[in-house]
Amino acid sequence: MGILEKGLEALFPSNIYCVSCGSIIDHTRDYALCDACMEKFHWLGRKTCEKCGKLLQEDHRHSLCYDCMRHDHQFDKGYTCVQYSLYERGVLMDYKYKGRSYIGRKLGDILCDRMALTNETFDLIVPVPLHRKKLVRRGYNQAEIMARQLASRWGVPCGSNVLERTRETRPMKGLGAFERYENLRDSFAVSRKNQYQLRGKRLLLVDDIYTTGSTMDACCVPLRQAGSARICCLTFACGANVPPKEQ
Ligand SMILES: [Zn+2]
Ligand SMILES: [Zn+2]
Known part of the structure; x- marks a missing residue:
């Protein structure tokens, strides 16, 4: 735990107040x-997209979500925990923009329990990096705290400096699929500080939110070039399965 996190843990003890609504809770x-918040969260059910892991409606007649039916992805398989809506959004906003970095460890616990439901094993966990400037502004990379918690509970190394952002990108909100792709193209690289041999390795990419998968796809390009054998991605929340016309 870093000094900043220790201070925040003292200010906002992480197991006394509910991270979503602030109600007093116990350590168990x-x-x-x-x-109440456990019930409000949209935990993913049994019917999920075979490729990206997004929640599918009960009457959705395909094994893939609308997005994966139209676009192929660079990763092998995606996993996620909840569908992004009001409550999930609140927790992530507090986590990313209010300095409550301790929430990341709780989200890391959720990721760990999600992966326990699969038969997957990995050699290395890789958080999606932030651009240096954004990291300085925010003080921490939300994906990294979650990835570290998952890695320590799972006993798998966490490669925090495997990837780096090579340039700043525009915010993704409101961009279409092609614009997202263009915005992110060549924006990730395997860092020169990276100490891991990636050839033949099975990697798990970790981030907070999955929408169209364009960030994960962009991360996969340099990781594939470095010889990674299998790349899966894992996020806390994913967007809804929306038919193309409504997007
Ligand atoms: Zn609550
Ligand atoms: Zn999908």
């Missing part, structure tokens, strides 16, 4: 969420 609760 999973993920520092109260019962």
